[in-house]
Each structure stands twice: as structure tokens, then as C-alpha cells.
Amino acid sequence: MKRAIISVSDKTGVVAFAKGLVELGYEVISTGGTARALREAGLNVVDVSDVTGFPECLDGRVKTLHPKVLAGVLARDTDEDANTLKSLDIQYIDLVAVNLYPFAATIAKPGVTEAEAIENIDIGGPTMIRAAAKNSDRVTVVVDPADYPVILQELREKGCTSAETKRRLMIKVFAMTGAYDLSVAGHFGAKDGLPLAFAIGGMKAQDLRYGENPHQRAAVYLPAGGGSGILGAMQRQGKALSYNNLVDMEAAWALVREFDNAAVAIIKHTNPAGCGQGHNLGEAYEKALECDPISAFGGIVALNQTVDEALAKRMCEHFYEVVLAPAVTPEALEIFANKKNLRVMELGEAFFEPLPALIGKHLSGGLLVQENDPRADEVRQGRVVTKRQPTDEEWDALDFAWRVCKHVKSNAIVYARADRTSAVGAGQMSRVDSARLAAIKAQDRGIDLVGTSVGSDAFFPFPDGVIEIAKAGATAIAQPGGSLKDAEVIAAADELGIAMVFTGRRHFRH
Secondary structure (H helix, E strand, O other): OOEEEEEOOOOOOHHHHHHHHHHOOOEEEEOHHHHHHHHHOOOOOEEHHHHHOOOOEOOOOEOOOOHHHHHHHHOOOOHHHHHHHHHOOOOOOOEEEEOOOOHHHHHOOOOOOHHHHHHOOOOHHHHHHHHHHHOOOOOEEEOOHHHHHHHHHHHHHHOOOOHHHHHHHHHHHHHHHHHHHHHHHHHHHHHHOOOOOOOOOOEEEEEEOOOOOOOOOEEEEEOOOOOOHHHHOEEEEOOOOOHHHHHHHHHHHHHHOOOOOEEEEEEEOOEEEEEEEEOOHHHHHHHHHHHOHHHHOOEEEEEOOOEOHHHHHHHOOOOEEEEEEOOEOHHHHHHHOOOOOOEEEEOHHHHHOOOOOEEEEEEOOEEEEEEOOOOOOOHHHOEEOOOOOOOHHHHHHHHHHHHHHOOOOOOOEEEEEOOEEEEEEOOOOOHHHHHHHHHHHHHHHOOOOOOOEEEEOOOOOOOHHHHHHHHHOOOEEEEOOOOOOHHHHHHHHHHHOOEEEEOOOOOOOO
16 A cells, blocks of 8 residues: 655645545555644544654654654665565655645744744754655655646556656755745844845746746746735736836835825836826826826836726826736726736735845846845935025925935936926936936926926036036935035035035945
8 A cells, every 4th residue: 555644734735635645545644733634524544653653742843753754755666675664664655745834924924923933944844855855766745735636647547656747846845945944044044134045036936928038038936935025916907927027016116115195106117207196196196107108108007005996097098017006996997907918916915014124136156135225215314515405395305306216227317396206317327417318308298397306326426417407407406425526516516506415325226
């Protein structure tokens, strides 16, 4: 008789899987809660303690860590190993269905204690599945409920799982345990600053049609506990998301979260085409769209409140790739349904969850990791360095421009009023070119920059950028300061009647 050991935290589909194995003549060995669930479903189950002759102990910390289990899994299909098992009164185990304690889900809960996190570090599970994966020539190992139907189908049709399936399942085990261990190290290490190990991604969740370009393959990878942030959003309608959609969604989400009032960000190729805030989303949307309606075509729209029917009708007058919000009313969804390809994404309360403390970026040969850039709310604590103080209206506009420029590719110059972007200069190699380009775009669209305020993500190395901004009609600037020529830059601002605030913090975005 073939034997399977089943011990799972995620019990999705496990009863049907175990029933299928029993029908195929397998004896099922199980532990704790899994054994109870199977018995309640009417299945005969052998307790692992009956196999080992040793009781589960230490509140379940020790269950499967025993030679009669591990030898049954690790034994090869050879006469020598068969004789060894016989002499020790150990039987082969042919299938291992185990998934791990939900560590990632546990640490994601608000207020989780270190003791709770530690109790959700799985020891026996990783040992079991790694042993089975090492011996995958003989043993079938399954860690993902999605694989249950495939395994049962092959067992029914062929009497065994194929070599290809066993190899695929083996790779999944080591991918899962690797990601699991990194999540543990990352969680505890993060308390001490930059951790010794940093987990990014995890298990492949889905293939994408392609990457940034059609000739590049791409996929989504998620940690063991599932996706969070943008990758945890619920798609309510529309085509499958692309690689570029997801990158732009992240940029739009990060920007709109800078504001407490109703706010809308329209993103194109990770840069803001426009951003606005108002008393309601409809008002904020019009302000965001006004900045650059041409660039908004085919963009990503992120909104920080619930989208209603009236706003959905207005947005459907334009072509967008994605609409992202905490929630969308049923009436709004009916309107969006007329745009069959439009992806409508809901994030729920996760929309407002804290951003991860650390973020990573791949380079050839390794990974860069840094602390996340915090909310850009430091303008009002900045130091006025010019003779003229900003007016109340300029302070409001500087605050808005500063929050937006953090999310613009460097070199970034943002002309803004207190409630909207007026022009955005992004990604130029020269800061003066960013200032000039933004002004040219505003002129082309008939937007008056006289009286606007400017946010600059980094210092002005020379006075020429300030001169260019003054030509456009702006009257106040927020910048980090710190240039060798700060005195010359400040003198130019004074001569031009511009109020200037040094924030003391740079917001480069590469």
C-alpha cells in the first residue's frame, strides 16, 4: 500500500485531494488540525504519532521530525535502502502534501507581537518538503493546493506522477522554502535597520503577456503570504494587466497617497501628466486633467476616494488604461463596463496601508536596497532663504508642488498652484532644461504660469534655472538647497523678487 502524509495550514481543497488518494488505495497519515478536518469529512486517517510511536509535543512544535517519517521520505528506490527500512521497521512514504505556517500573513496583521511571529516560523514543514523534494525521483511533493487536481489526474491515468511533474513540484518546493526563509530573515532583520537578507518577490503567481516590450518575457512574483499593495488589488473588469500597467499603477498610487484631501493623479510612463486636489474627486479630476490632457491619453488614473457614477461617466469621455481607487460603486462599474478593455482596480483599505519600509531594485549581478522615501510634507518646516517670505497662497502651492515633484523622474521641475499642477518638466539631464520644457508645454496648452510656485527635487547648481523659472512667471520656489553656489542662486531669486524655501531634503527619483 502506498502512503501519503498530509499536514497543511492552508486547507483549501485538501479534503477532496485526500479522498482522491484514498480512492486510489493510499493510506493517509496526518497531524493535528489536518487530521481532524479529514476525519470530520469521513476519512480514515493514521496519526503521525502512531507511525513514529512518539506523541506530538511542545504544543505541536514537534510532530514529523522523526526518523520513521524522514527515512520513509528520503529512502531511495534501491535494494539497499529497502533492506535498511525493513530492518528498522520503517515504511516508504510516497507522497508528501505539506504547506507552511502562514508567517507572511501573520506578520502583516496589525499589532503582531514578536512571540506570535516566532510561533509561525515553520520547522517541520520545510524539513519535510525539502526531504521530499531532494528525493523527487521517487516521492511526489505538493505544497500548492492548485497542484492537487493535476496530481490526482496523473495518478488515475498512469498510476504515478510523471517525471516532468515531479521535477516541477521539486523546483516549487525550493523556491517556496527559499522565499519563506528570506521573509523570516527580512522581518526580524528590518528591526535593526537594513537587514542581513532582503526578500523581494517570491513565488511566481502569473505570467504576463510580455515585459516592457513585446520581446521581453515577464511574470508577477508574490511572497508566500500573497500580494499586498498594488499586487493585492482586485481587478473588477478589463483586459489582463501588463508589466507597464503595474509599474505605472505603483507610481500613481504612491503620488495620490501624498494628499489627505480628495486627490487624483494621472500618470504616463511613471511621470505625472497631472495631479489635482479638491473638495471632491470630481473637482480634483478636472484639475488633474487640465494640466496635460494630451499626455493623459492612455494613462493611469489613481484616486484616493470612492469613484461614483458621475465621475465614471466623465472619465469615460477619455481613453485610460487603468483606473485605481480604494473602491468603485456598483453604479460606476456599470458605466465603466462600456469600456470593456479598461482595467478597473480596487485596493480597499490596503490603499492606505503604510508603504514597505525597504524597497529593492535589481542591477546586473545583485540588488540595491534602500529605505522608502517618506511622505514629502517638509516644505512648511523649511527655511526661507530670500528677502521675501512666501505669501499664504504661495506656501500652499509650494506644498503641493513639492509633494508632486518627489514623484517626477529627475531632474524634476513642477509648476503648481495650491490645488493642481500647471506644468511638469521630467527626466531631463539639465535642471534648466526641465524648467524650460515645462514652461514650453504650458504655453502650448494655453496655461498661464504667472503666480505659480515651483518644486525642484534637487538643488539648483547655478542661477540659470531660477532665471528660467522667473521668465515663466513663477514667484516662489521650494528646493533642498546644498549647492556650492547657493549664495548666487539666492541672490538671483532676490533680484527677481522670488521667494525661496530650502527644505533640507532631496527627492531624486531614478
